[in-house]
Amino acid sequence: xxxxxxxxxxxxxxxxxxxxxxxxxxxxxxxxxxxxxxxxxxxxxxxxxxxxxxxxxxxxxxxxxxxxxxxxxxxxxxxxxxxxxxxxxxxxxxxxxxxxxxxxxxxxxxxxxx
Amino acid sequence: xxxxxxxxxxxxxxxxxxxxxxxxxxxxxxxxxxxxxxxxxxxxxxxxxxxxxxxxxxxxxxxxxxxxxxxxxxxxxxxxxxxxxxxxxxxxxxxxxxxxxxxxxxxxxxxxxxxxxxxxxxxxxxxxxxxxxxxxxxxxxxxxxxxxxxxxxxxxxxxxxxxxxxxxxxxxxxxxxxxxxxxxxxxxxxxxxxxxxxxxxxxxxxxxxxxxxxxxxxxxxxxxxxxxxxxxxxxxxxxxxxxxxxxxxxxxxxxxxxxxxxxxxxxxxxxxxxxxxxxxxxxxxxxxxxxxxxxxxxxxxxxxxxxxxxxxxxxxxxxxxxxxxxxxxxxxxxxxxxxxxxxxxxxxxxxxxxxxxxxxxxxxxxxxxxxxxxxxxxxxxxxxxxxxxxxxxxxxxxxxxxxxxxxxxxxxxxxxxxxxxxxxxxxxxxxxxxxxxxxxxxxxxxxxxxxxxxxxxxxxxxxxxxxxxxxxxxxxxxxxxxxxxxxxxxxxxxxxxxxxxxxxxxxxxxxxxxxxxxxxxxxxxxxxxxxxxxxxxxxxxxxxxxxxxxxxxxxxxxxxxxxxxxxxxxxxxxxxxxxxxxxxxxxxxxxxxxxxxxxxxxxxxxxxxxxxxxxxxxxxxxxxxxxxxxxxxxxxxxxxxxxxxxxxxxxxxxxxxxxxxxxxxxxxxxxxxxxxxxxxxxxxxxxxxxxxxxxxxxxxxxxxxxxxxxxxxxxxxxxxxxxxxxxxxxxxxxxxxxxxxxxxxxxxxxxxxxxxxxxxxxxxxxxxxxxxxxxxxxxxxxxxxxxxxxxxxxxxxxxxxxxxxxxxxxxxxxxxxxxxxxxxxxxxxxxxxxxxxxxxxxxxxxxxxxxxxxxxxxxxxxxxxxxxxxxxxxxxxxxxxxxxx
Numbered sequence: 001x002x003x004x005x006x007x008x009x010x011x012x013x014x015x016x017x018x019x020x021x022x023x024x025x026x027x028x029x030x031x032x033x034x035x036x037x038x039x040x041x042x043x044x045x046x047x048x049x050x051x052x053x054x055x056x057x058x059x060x061x062x063x064x065x066x067x068x069x070x071x072x073x074x075x076x077x078x079x080x081x082x083x084x085x086x087x088x089x090x091x092x093x094x095x096x097x098x099x100x101x102x103x104x105x106x107x108x109x110x111x112x113x114x
Numbered sequence: 115x116x117x118x119x120x121x122x123x124x125x126x127x128x129x130x131x132x133x134x135x136x137x138x139x140x141x142x143x144x145x146x147x148x149x150x151x152x153x154x155x156x157x158x159x160x161x162x163x164x165x166x167x168x169x170x171x172x173x174x175x176x177x178x179x180x181x182x183x184x185x186x187x188x189x190x191x192x193x194x195x196x197x198x199x200x201x202x203x204x205x206x207x208x209x210x211x212x213x214x215x216x217x218x219x220x221x222x223x224x225x226x227x228x229x230x231x232x233x234x235x236x237x238x239x240x241x242x243x244x245x246x247x248x249x250x251x252x253x254x255x256x257x258x259x260x261x262x263x264x265x266x267x268x269x270x271x272x273x274x275x276x277x278x279x280x281x282x283x284x285x286x287x288x289x290x291x292x293x294x295x296x297x298x299x300x301x302x303x304x305x306x307x308x309x310x311x312x313x314x315x316x317x318x319x320x321x322x323x324x325x326x327x328x329x330x331x332x333x334x335x336x337x338x339x340x341x342x343x344x345x346x347x348x349x350x351x352x353x354x355x356x357x358x359x360x361x362x363x364x365x366x367x368x369x370x371x372x373x374x375x376x377x378x379x380x381x382x383x384x385x386x387x388x389x390x391x392x393x394x395x396x397x398x399x400x401x402x403x404x405x406x407x408x409x410x411x412x413x414x415x416x417x418x419x420x421x422x423x424x425x426x427x428x429x430x431x432x433x434x435x436x437x438x439x440x441x442x443x444x445x446x447x448x449x450x451x452x453x454x455x456x457x458x459x460x461x462x463x464x465x466x467x468x469x470x471x472x473x474x475x476x477x478x479x480x481x482x483x484x485x486x487x488x489x490x491x492x493x494x495x496x497x498x499x500x501x502x503x504x505x506x507x508x509x510x511x512x513x514x515x516x517x518x519x520x521x522x523x524x525x526x527x528x529x530x531x532x533x534x535x536x537x538x539x540x541x542x543x544x545x546x547x548x549x550x551x552x553x554x555x556x557x558x559x560x561x562x563x564x565x566x567x568x569x570x571x572x573x574x575x576x577x578x579x580x581x582x583x584x585x586x587x588x589x590x591x592x593x594x595x596x597x598x599x600x601x602x603x604x605x606x607x608x609x610x611x612x613x614x615x616x617x618x619x620x621x622x623x624x625x626x627x628x629x630x631x632x633x634x635x636x637x638x639x640x641x642x643x644x645x646x647x648x649x650x651x652x653x654x655x656x657x658x659x660x661x662x663x664x665x666x667x668x669x670x671x672x673x674x675x676x677x678x679x680x681x682x683x684x685x686x687x688x689x690x691x692x693x694x695x696x697x698x699x700x701x702x703x704x705x706x707x708x709x710x711x712x713x714x715x716x717x718x719x720x721x722x723x724x725x726x727x728x729x730x731x732x733x734x735x736x737x738x739x740x741x742x743x744x745x746x747x748x749x750x751x752x753x754x755x756x757x758x759x760x761x762x763x764x765x766x767x768x769x770x771x772x773x774x775x776x777x778x779x780x781x782x783x784x785x786x787x788x789x790x791x792x793x794x795x796x797x798x799x800x801x802x803x804x805x806x807x808x809x810x811x812x813x814x815x816x817x818x819x820x821x822x823x824x825x826x827x828x829x830x831x832x833x834x835x836x837x838x839x840x841x842x843x844x845x846x847x848x849x850x851x852x853x854x855x856x857x858x859x860x861x862x863x864x865x866x867x868x869x870x871x872x873x874x875x876x877x878x879x880x881x882x883x884x885x886x887x888x889x890x891x892x893x894x895x896x897x898x899x900x901x902x903x904x905x906x907x908x909x910x911x912x913x914x915x916x917x918x919x920x921x922x923x924x925x926x927x928x929x930x931x932x933x934x935x936x937x938x939x940x941x942x943x944x945x946x947x948x949x950x951x952x953x954x955x956x957x958x959x960x961x962x963x964x965x966x967x968x969x970x971x972x973x974x975x976x977x978x979x980x981x982x983x984x985x986x987x988x989x990x991x992x993x994x995x996x997x998x999x
Contacts, residue, residue, distance in 0.1 A: 048172035052184040059123035
């Protein structure tokens with residue numbers, strides 16, 4: 001696991017929301033795998049931490065869940081984005097890119113002086 | 115918003131935990147299956163596929179736990195668990211629970227009851243539109259050492275017309291007027307006001323209007339404002355009362371408005387029924403035109419918004435200077451103001467605060483006691499706690515559980531305390547002076563309930579903290595291993611001794627305070643008033659001024675009444691006077707001694723003034739020291755005479771013979787009269803037993819009558835027979851005269867000390883509670899230690915210690931916290947009892963006798979509390995004690 005990055009606090013929710021937006025309704029395992037794939041396997045996601053995060057998002061009304069059947073005929077709980085979730089994703093994404101842009105601007109001159 | 119929704123969902127999640135658990139299990143199961151399917155497809159063996167899936171999940175149990183915690187509110191769940199467990203634990207030891215809850219209930223109940231009074235009387239603003247801006251304006255003569263008095267009419271008009279600090283100022287006085295023409299004639303308690311009175315308070319009338327400036331003009335049509343109570347009782351709540359006529363003292367007044375029942379004039383008892391303009395009052399209107407200025411009128415002002423008391427005071431200085439220049443009589447007088455609230459609650463503030471401190475101390479002692487009980491219980495439960503720690507409970511978890519149990523105790527005690535308080539409040543209420551505002555609204559309301567709740571929680575924190583910390587700190591091993599307990603026990607023992615010391619110290623403070631009050635009350639009631647009250651009955655007769663308009667009639671009436679009373683069998687010792695000592699307000703008048711050089715400006719001689727019929731001194735048993743008493747020859751047509759008291763002679767005729775000297779003075783309507791001093795009588799306490807003897811002047815009632823007076827009769831007949839005779843004789847002269855305030859003199863005197871008596875009794879009860887609690891505390895500590903040390907004691911006895919050695923050992927142990935507590939408490943008492951100086955009479959707050967007595971009492975009680983366990987220790991059978999472990 002040496003060169004893999006742990007998931008930063010608070011970004012997991014954003015990743016879950018984005019994943020659900022692109023993939024549509026998905027079960028927990030699917031979300032976890034998708035996050036790993038999207039990160040190019042650079043992220044080490046402890047699948048167990050995903051579920052409390054899903055619960056939290058559901059309690060906050062960003063996602064909704066219902067039981068369904070997977071492609072290989074397994075019963076699984078599917079999550080989908082709600083309208084509030086869409087709004088939350090939009091806002092979070094905007095804030096995130098602003099934050100990264102600011103941090104990036106801080107780092108730029110430092111690299112020039114080197 | 116999102117957070118709130120999540121909180122709500124989690125709260126909901128607490129219901130139906132079974133279903134939630136199943137769902138979590140199913141979801142994780144599905145997750146594993148999906149992962150295993152993938153792994154199998156990737157070519158792993160079934161075991162390896164499952165192993166990898168589990169590893170990536172990070173432990174199925176942990177995940178399940180994390181989800182469960184997210185699903186519900188874990189702390190709430192633990193709280194629920196702890197509460198259920200705590201209730202079970204309390205139910206298991208009902209004795210302990212009962213003692214603890216009862217102790218707390220007493221403490222919290224007393225605090226809540228006193229606080230509900232403090233809340234209304236001291237904290238709540240006065241019930242007027244702008245309570246913070248209301249002030250009392252008064253005049254005083256700082257140089258002559260006179261305290262605050264009312265304002266003179268010239269000073270009032272000057273202030274009213276030339277100030278920038280006040281939105282309005284108003285003077286007021288009270289007077290009884292006779293209402294006729296509406297049912298039975300009756301005396302109405304009337305407030306006589308200048309017209310701005312109602313703008314000062316800003317209370318809207320229920321009907322009609324209040325008084326206007328025009329009503330205050332001389333020659334204006336007489337207007338009256340009636341109270342809602344009177345409107346309902348006497349006018350049948352007549353909706354068209356405004357504009358109708360009523361007759362007061364035989365003069366027609368037009369009703370202009372009705373004031374709501376919630377409105378009361380400050381200071382005056384809340385029974386006032388009418389308000390009339392000052393110019394319409396038969397008595398006080400005369401005082402507005404006299405050039406010479408008695409300072410009779412209390413004045414209330416409403417400060418302009420934004421004007422501070424200090425600013426107003428500065429302006430009053432300037433006005434005082436102007437006044438002195440304009441009116442020679444005003445020279446030396448100084449205008450002053452203070453918040454109206456101070457004046458209204460002045461007398462009850464310090465007793466209430468002392469009581470509040472006292473109950474707070476009682477509660478603290480109760481907390482210390484319960485902390486001690488809990489420590490004992492925690493020790494008894496150490497094995498239970500050790501097992502819980504051993505199977506994984508964190509120290510915080512244990513501490514939280516113990517604190518929850520404490521909170522439970524606190525809340526139970528608080529609930530019982532509130533019930534007690536509700537009962538105590540109604541008892542407290544009627545012991546307060548009737549002039550206090552909003553007395554009727556004193557009750558256990560929402561605010562007081564919140565206070566009781568906060569108090570219960572604070573108390574549970576105080577007594578629950580020490581045991582919780584001890585439990586949390588303890589190493590489970592030491593709990594489980596018997597032999598390793600010594601260190602922990604020593605620490606706990608020290609904590610208990612500290613608690614016991616604190617209890618004794620607090621009890622000491624309280625007992626000293628109570629002791630001081632009791633001793634000062636004893637001194638107060640032991641004061642010889644200077645007159646004898648046994649077998650005296652008093653009654654007040656007042657002559658309606660519309661039927662008895664002039665002083666000649668007053669004299670004639672009093673002479674006639676005295677003749678008739680004194681000729682009745684057994685009533686020879688009858689007299690009329692005004693005012694009576696202690697029971698009535700004193701009348702203080704300025705006087706000038708003829709033949710003395712004029713007083714420097716700004717100074718004045720003052721003495722208390724009494725008009726009395728000749729027999730008065732016999733009835734009251736006031737001895738004559740020199741000269742003669744009044745007699746029947748001192749009539750309106752004979753030369754005016756006066757008697758002075760010994761204190762008067764000492765002060766104003768030092769080393770001289772006062773007999774034959776003349777003085778100039780007079781009760782306001784008559785002005786100054788030159789009177790010859792014909793005798794010196796002994797001093798009496800005329801204002802209150804607690805005040806020192808003031809110089810007094812007596813004049814013959816016949817020469818300076820009032821419109822009625824106080825009749826005093828000393829007789830061996832029964833009080834009811836005397837009262838009947840007074841009534842019969844008065845009504846034989848005029849059947850329509852009202853007779854009020856018929857009372858036996860000693861009983862009326864006792865009522866005058868009812869408040870100090872009550873507060874002394876209350877503090878006595880509280881300190882008794884404190885003493886008992888402190889004794890229980892010491893008893894608990896010592897007997898606990900005896901039970902812990904039984905083996906050591908057994909060894910000592912086996913090695914030859916005698917019974918008395920053991921008793922001494924244990925007594926010493928108990929005496930240490932007691933002695934330390936007494937010492938600390940004495941220091942605390944020295945610091946705290948200074949606050950109650952104003953409540954003490956004839957004794958200083960540092961009275962060594964009280965301190966010594968209380969210390970001895972405390973030590974004696976503690977010795978008894980220690981002796982019982984010490985006896986038990988001495989009766990330990992060494993063989994049994996050694997074998998038991």
